[in-house]
Amino acid sequence: MKKALVTGGAGFIGSHLTDLLLSQGHQVIAIDNLCTGWRKNLNQAEKNPNFRFVQADIRDPKALKGLFEGVDWVFHLAALADIVPSIEKPREYFETNVDGTFNVLEASKLANVKRFLYAASSSCYGIAKTYPTPEDAPAAPQYPYALTKYLGEQLVLHWAQVYQLPAMSLRLFNVFGPRSRTTGVYGAVFGVFLAQKLHKKPYTVVGDGNQTRDFTYVADVADAFYTAAQSDICNDFMNVGSSGHYSVNKLVELLGGPITYIPKRPGEPDCTYADVTKIQQKLKWKAKTSFEQGVSHILDRIDDFRDAPLWEPASIQEATKTWFQHLKS
16 A cells, blocks of 8 residues: 555546545545635545545645655646636746645655656647657747646656656646536636537537547546556656547537537647657556547536536637737747
8 A cells, every 4th residue: 555645636637546546545645725626526535544635725835744744656736727817827827836836846855755746738849840749849838837837847857856856747638538627717628518518509619620639538647647656767757648639520520519610729739649659668558548438438427517617609709818819820
Protein backbone atom coordinates (compact mmCIF):
# COMPACT_ATOMS: atom_id res chain seq x y z
CA MET A 1 0.00 0.00 0.00
CA LYS A 2 1.20 3.50 -0.90
CA LYS A 3 -0.02 6.72 0.60
CA ALA A 4 -1.03 9.00 -2.27
CA LEU A 5 -2.07 12.64 -2.31
CA VAL A 6 -4.10 14.01 -5.23
CA THR A 7 -4.48 17.76 -5.62
CA GLY A 8 -7.63 18.61 -7.54
CA GLY A 9 -8.96 15.27 -6.33
CA ALA A 10 -12.62 16.26 -6.68
CA GLY A 11 -12.11 17.31 -10.28
CA PHE A 12 -12.67 15.46 -13.53
CA ILE A 13 -9.37 13.60 -13.89
CA GLY A 14 -8.48 13.74 -10.20
CA SER A 15 -11.59 11.86 -9.10
CA HIS A 16 -11.01 9.10 -11.66
CA LEU A 17 -7.40 8.80 -10.53
CA THR A 18 -8.53 8.68 -6.89
CA ASP A 19 -10.92 5.83 -7.66
CA LEU A 20 -8.18 3.93 -9.50
CA LEU A 21 -5.69 4.30 -6.65
CA LEU A 22 -8.25 3.14 -4.09
CA SER A 23 -9.20 0.16 -6.26
CA GLN A 24 -5.54 -0.87 -6.21
CA GLY A 25 -5.49 -0.84 -2.40
CA HIS A 26 -3.70 2.45 -1.82
CA GLN A 27 -4.47 5.15 0.72
CA VAL A 28 -5.56 8.46 -0.82
CA ILE A 29 -5.82 12.04 0.43
CA ALA A 30 -7.74 14.21 -2.04
CA ILE A 31 -7.21 17.96 -1.76
CA ASP A 32 -9.57 20.34 -3.54
CA ASN A 33 -10.89 23.85 -2.92
CA LEU A 34 -14.11 22.89 -4.78
CA CYS A 35 -13.77 25.92 -7.04
CA THR A 36 -14.21 23.75 -10.12
CA GLY A 37 -14.30 20.28 -8.57
CA TRP A 38 -17.42 18.58 -7.23
CA ARG A 39 -17.67 16.65 -3.98
CA LYS A 40 -20.18 14.32 -5.66
CA ASN A 41 -17.34 13.10 -7.92
CA LEU A 42 -15.96 11.41 -4.81
CA ASN A 43 -19.15 9.61 -3.78
CA GLN A 44 -17.60 6.22 -4.49
CA ALA A 45 -14.30 7.14 -2.84
CA GLU A 46 -16.06 8.33 0.34
CA LYS A 47 -17.19 4.73 0.97
CA ASN A 48 -13.58 3.54 1.20
CA PRO A 49 -11.87 3.62 4.64
CA ASN A 50 -8.55 4.38 2.92
CA PHE A 51 -9.88 7.70 1.62
CA ARG A 52 -9.71 11.17 3.17
CA PHE A 53 -10.93 14.45 1.68
CA VAL A 54 -9.45 17.81 2.66
CA GLN A 55 -10.91 21.08 1.40
CA ALA A 56 -7.87 23.28 0.92
CA ASP A 57 -6.50 25.80 -1.57
CA ILE A 58 -3.04 25.19 -3.02
CA ARG A 59 -2.51 28.95 -3.19
CA ASP A 60 -2.27 28.96 0.62
CA PRO A 61 0.88 27.17 1.84
CA LYS A 62 -0.46 27.18 5.41
CA ALA A 63 -3.48 25.14 4.30
CA LEU A 64 -1.12 22.44 3.00
CA LYS A 65 0.93 22.18 6.17
CA GLY A 66 1.09 18.65 7.55
CA LEU A 67 -0.91 17.08 4.72
CA PHE A 68 2.16 15.71 2.91
CA GLU A 69 3.75 13.94 5.87
CA GLY A 70 4.29 10.27 5.14
CA VAL A 71 3.02 10.62 1.56
CA ASP A 72 4.70 8.39 -1.02
CA TRP A 73 3.13 9.67 -4.23
CA VAL A 74 1.91 13.19 -5.06
CA PHE A 75 -0.28 13.71 -8.12
CA HIS A 76 -0.59 17.43 -8.82
CA LEU A 77 -3.72 17.99 -10.91
CA ALA A 78 -5.21 21.09 -9.27
CA ALA A 79 -5.41 23.97 -11.76
CA LEU A 80 -7.65 26.54 -13.37
CA ALA A 81 -8.55 25.65 -16.96
CA ASP A 82 -10.36 27.28 -19.93
CA ILE A 83 -9.16 29.85 -22.41
CA VAL A 84 -11.39 32.91 -22.09
CA PRO A 85 -11.23 33.29 -18.28
CA SER A 86 -7.44 32.98 -18.45
CA ILE A 87 -7.33 35.95 -20.86
CA GLU A 88 -9.67 37.99 -18.67
CA LYS A 89 -8.17 37.03 -15.29
CA PRO A 90 -4.50 36.15 -15.85
CA ARG A 91 -3.52 36.89 -12.25
CA GLU A 92 -5.88 34.20 -10.91
CA TYR A 93 -4.42 31.69 -13.34
CA PHE A 94 -0.86 32.59 -12.44
CA GLU A 95 -1.57 32.41 -8.71
CA THR A 96 -3.19 28.96 -9.01
CA ASN A 97 -1.25 27.28 -11.80
CA VAL A 98 2.21 28.72 -11.06
CA ASP A 99 2.29 29.89 -7.44
CA GLY A 100 0.08 26.97 -6.42
CA THR A 101 2.42 24.53 -8.13
CA PHE A 102 5.35 26.12 -6.30
CA ASN A 103 3.56 25.57 -2.97
CA VAL A 104 2.82 21.93 -3.76
CA LEU A 105 6.42 21.35 -4.85
CA GLU A 106 7.79 22.87 -1.67
CA ALA A 107 5.45 20.82 0.52
CA SER A 108 6.48 17.68 -1.38
CA LYS A 109 10.18 18.49 -1.08
CA LEU A 110 9.96 19.08 2.66
CA ALA A 111 8.05 15.80 3.13
CA ASN A 112 10.56 13.83 1.02
CA VAL A 113 7.86 12.31 -1.15
CA LYS A 114 8.99 9.38 -3.29
CA ARG A 115 7.21 10.33 -6.53
CA PHE A 116 5.76 13.59 -7.89
CA LEU A 117 3.55 13.54 -10.99
CA TYR A 118 2.41 16.74 -12.69
CA ALA A 119 -0.56 17.10 -15.05
CA ALA A 120 0.76 19.29 -17.86
CA SER A 121 -1.17 20.40 -20.91
CA SER A 122 -0.63 19.76 -24.60
CA SER A 123 -1.72 23.38 -25.10
CA CYS A 124 1.95 24.23 -24.47
CA TYR A 125 2.61 23.28 -28.12
CA GLY A 126 0.23 25.98 -29.38
CA ILE A 127 -0.33 25.55 -33.10
CA ALA A 128 2.16 22.78 -33.68
CA LYS A 129 4.02 22.43 -36.96
CA THR A 130 4.53 18.64 -36.69
CA TYR A 131 1.90 15.90 -36.41
CA PRO A 132 1.94 13.69 -34.49
CA THR A 133 3.61 16.19 -32.18
CA PRO A 134 6.71 14.94 -30.32
CA GLU A 135 7.87 16.15 -26.93
CA ASP A 136 10.80 18.07 -28.47
CA ALA A 137 8.44 20.30 -30.49
CA PRO A 138 8.88 23.95 -29.45
CA ALA A 139 6.62 25.37 -26.76
CA ALA A 140 4.38 28.12 -28.12
CA PRO A 141 1.52 28.84 -25.68
CA GLN A 142 -1.25 30.93 -27.27
CA TYR A 143 -3.09 32.13 -24.13
CA PRO A 144 -2.47 32.52 -20.37
CA TYR A 145 -3.91 29.12 -19.39
CA ALA A 146 -1.44 27.36 -21.69
CA LEU A 147 1.41 29.56 -20.51
CA THR A 148 0.75 29.05 -16.81
CA LYS A 149 0.50 25.29 -17.18
CA TYR A 150 3.80 25.28 -19.07
CA LEU A 151 5.44 27.46 -16.41
CA GLY A 152 4.19 25.00 -13.78
CA GLU A 153 5.83 22.18 -15.69
CA GLN A 154 9.10 24.12 -15.84
CA LEU A 155 8.98 24.50 -12.05
CA VAL A 156 8.45 20.76 -11.63
CA LEU A 157 11.38 19.87 -13.87
CA HIS A 158 13.58 22.46 -12.19
CA TRP A 159 12.81 21.06 -8.73
CA ALA A 160 13.70 17.62 -10.08
CA GLN A 161 17.01 18.97 -11.39
CA VAL A 162 18.07 21.16 -8.47
CA TYR A 163 16.50 19.45 -5.46
CA GLN A 164 16.45 15.90 -6.83
CA LEU A 165 12.70 15.73 -6.34
CA PRO A 166 11.69 12.45 -8.08
CA ALA A 167 9.28 14.22 -10.42
CA MET A 168 7.99 13.86 -13.94
CA SER A 169 5.33 15.54 -16.07
CA LEU A 170 2.60 14.15 -18.31
CA ARG A 171 1.33 16.36 -21.12
CA LEU A 172 -2.33 15.49 -21.55
CA PHE A 173 -4.18 15.70 -24.87
CA ASN A 174 -7.93 16.47 -24.99
CA VAL A 175 -9.14 14.33 -22.09
CA PHE A 176 -12.83 13.35 -22.21
CA GLY A 177 -15.20 11.12 -20.29
CA PRO A 178 -17.73 11.04 -17.43
CA ARG A 179 -17.51 13.78 -14.77
CA SER A 180 -16.02 16.33 -17.16
CA ARG A 181 -16.83 19.83 -15.99
CA THR A 182 -19.88 21.37 -17.61
CA THR A 183 -20.68 24.45 -15.54
CA GLY A 184 -19.33 27.96 -15.90
CA VAL A 185 -17.74 29.39 -19.00
CA TYR A 186 -18.05 28.15 -22.54
CA GLY A 187 -15.59 25.29 -22.69
CA ALA A 188 -15.01 21.70 -23.70
CA VAL A 189 -16.81 20.41 -26.78
CA PHE A 190 -18.36 17.37 -25.05
CA GLY A 191 -20.16 19.43 -22.40
CA VAL A 192 -21.43 21.83 -25.05
CA PHE A 193 -22.61 19.11 -27.44
CA LEU A 194 -24.22 16.83 -24.86
CA ALA A 195 -26.30 19.66 -23.40
CA GLN A 196 -27.39 20.54 -26.93
CA LYS A 197 -28.29 16.91 -27.58
CA LEU A 198 -30.38 16.72 -24.41
CA HIS A 199 -32.26 19.89 -25.42
CA LYS A 200 -32.64 18.71 -29.03
CA LYS A 201 -30.69 21.72 -30.32
CA PRO A 202 -28.20 21.77 -33.21
CA TYR A 203 -24.54 21.15 -32.42
CA THR A 204 -22.50 24.35 -32.72
CA VAL A 205 -19.58 23.19 -34.85
CA VAL A 206 -16.63 25.56 -35.12
CA GLY A 207 -15.43 26.22 -38.69
CA ASP A 208 -16.07 23.33 -41.05
CA GLY A 209 -15.75 20.64 -38.35
CA ASN A 210 -12.81 18.99 -40.08
CA GLN A 211 -10.43 20.01 -37.29
CA THR A 212 -9.21 16.98 -35.36
CA ARG A 213 -8.42 16.38 -31.70
CA ASP A 214 -6.51 13.64 -29.92
CA PHE A 215 -9.47 12.71 -27.70
CA THR A 216 -8.06 10.58 -24.85
CA TYR A 217 -10.41 8.75 -22.50
CA VAL A 218 -10.14 9.72 -18.84
CA ALA A 219 -9.69 6.16 -17.51
CA ASP A 220 -6.66 5.77 -19.77
CA VAL A 221 -5.23 9.05 -18.49
CA ALA A 222 -5.66 7.91 -14.87
CA ASP A 223 -3.88 4.69 -15.81
CA ALA A 224 -1.01 6.69 -17.32
CA PHE A 225 -0.51 8.54 -14.03
CA TYR A 226 -0.63 5.29 -12.07
CA THR A 227 1.87 3.67 -14.41
CA ALA A 228 4.19 6.70 -14.16
CA ALA A 229 4.03 6.62 -10.36
CA GLN A 230 5.28 3.04 -10.36
CA SER A 231 8.27 3.87 -12.56
CA ASP A 232 11.61 5.31 -11.47
CA ILE A 233 11.88 7.86 -14.30
CA CYS A 234 12.62 11.37 -13.06
CA ASN A 235 13.10 14.86 -14.52
CA ASP A 236 11.30 13.97 -17.73
CA PHE A 237 8.05 14.77 -19.55
CA MET A 238 5.88 12.67 -21.84
CA ASN A 239 2.82 13.04 -24.02
CA VAL A 240 -0.35 11.18 -23.08
CA GLY A 241 -2.59 10.61 -26.09
CA SER A 242 -4.88 8.10 -27.70
CA SER A 243 -2.62 7.11 -30.63
CA GLY A 244 -5.10 8.76 -32.99
CA HIS A 245 -7.02 11.94 -33.76
CA TYR A 246 -10.66 12.40 -34.63
CA SER A 247 -12.64 15.18 -36.30
CA VAL A 248 -15.41 17.16 -34.70
CA ASN A 249 -17.58 15.98 -37.59
CA LYS A 250 -16.86 12.39 -36.52
CA LEU A 251 -17.99 13.23 -33.00
CA VAL A 252 -21.22 14.73 -34.33
CA GLU A 253 -21.77 11.61 -36.44
CA LEU A 254 -21.46 9.43 -33.33
CA LEU A 255 -23.78 11.67 -31.31
CA GLY A 256 -26.33 12.12 -34.11
CA GLY A 257 -28.24 15.33 -34.80
CA PRO A 258 -28.31 18.58 -36.79
CA ILE A 259 -25.43 21.08 -37.00
CA THR A 260 -25.08 24.86 -36.86
CA TYR A 261 -21.69 26.20 -37.97
CA ILE A 262 -20.03 29.06 -36.09
CA PRO A 263 -16.85 31.02 -36.97
CA LYS A 264 -13.42 29.45 -36.59
CA ARG A 265 -11.57 30.85 -33.56
CA PRO A 266 -8.07 32.35 -33.57
CA GLY A 267 -5.26 30.62 -31.69
CA GLU A 268 -6.81 27.17 -32.08
CA PRO A 269 -4.92 24.44 -33.94
CA ASP A 270 -6.56 22.56 -36.78
CA CYS A 271 -5.14 19.39 -35.29
CA THR A 272 -3.93 18.04 -31.97
CA TYR A 273 -2.24 14.68 -32.21
CA ALA A 274 0.28 13.31 -29.72
CA ASP A 275 3.37 11.39 -30.67
CA VAL A 276 3.21 8.74 -27.93
CA THR A 277 6.36 6.86 -28.90
CA LYS A 278 8.20 8.04 -25.81
CA ILE A 279 5.64 6.93 -23.22
CA GLN A 280 5.12 3.63 -25.03
CA GLN A 281 8.83 2.91 -24.97
CA LYS A 282 9.68 4.21 -21.50
CA LEU A 283 6.55 3.27 -19.54
CA LYS A 284 5.11 0.56 -21.77
CA TRP A 285 1.84 2.50 -21.60
CA LYS A 286 -0.77 2.74 -24.32
CA ALA A 287 -4.37 3.95 -24.31
CA LYS A 288 -6.88 1.11 -24.33
CA THR A 289 -10.20 2.87 -24.99
CA SER A 290 -11.19 3.68 -28.57
CA PHE A 291 -12.86 6.98 -29.39
CA GLU A 292 -16.09 5.17 -30.24
CA GLN A 293 -16.05 3.27 -26.94
CA GLY A 294 -15.39 6.47 -25.00
CA VAL A 295 -18.27 8.32 -26.66
CA SER A 296 -20.53 5.33 -25.95
CA HIS A 297 -19.55 5.42 -22.26
CA ILE A 298 -20.45 9.10 -22.09
CA LEU A 299 -23.79 8.61 -23.81
CA ASP A 300 -24.60 5.97 -21.19
CA ARG A 301 -24.18 8.78 -18.62
CA ILE A 302 -25.73 11.60 -20.63
CA ASP A 303 -28.09 12.57 -17.81
CA ASP A 304 -25.01 13.81 -15.92
CA PHE A 305 -24.96 16.67 -18.44
CA ARG A 306 -28.59 17.71 -17.92
CA ASP A 307 -27.61 20.71 -15.78
CA ALA A 308 -24.90 21.86 -18.17
CA PRO A 309 -25.46 25.33 -19.66
CA LEU A 310 -27.14 25.34 -23.05
CA TRP A 311 -24.96 27.18 -25.54
CA GLU A 312 -26.32 28.59 -28.78
CA PRO A 313 -24.61 30.74 -31.45
CA ALA A 314 -25.55 34.08 -29.87
CA SER A 315 -24.45 33.15 -26.35
CA ILE A 316 -21.23 31.60 -27.68
CA GLN A 317 -20.45 34.79 -29.62
CA GLU A 318 -20.94 36.85 -26.46
CA ALA A 319 -18.87 34.46 -24.30
CA THR A 320 -15.94 34.35 -26.74
CA LYS A 321 -15.63 38.07 -27.55
CA THR A 322 -12.43 38.28 -25.52
CA TRP A 323 -11.05 35.30 -27.44
CA PHE A 324 -11.44 37.06 -30.80
CA GLN A 325 -10.27 40.37 -29.38
CA HIS A 326 -6.91 39.17 -28.01
CA LEU A 327 -5.84 36.08 -29.92
CA LYS A 328 -4.39 36.13 -33.40
CA SER A 329 -5.33 33.94 -36.34
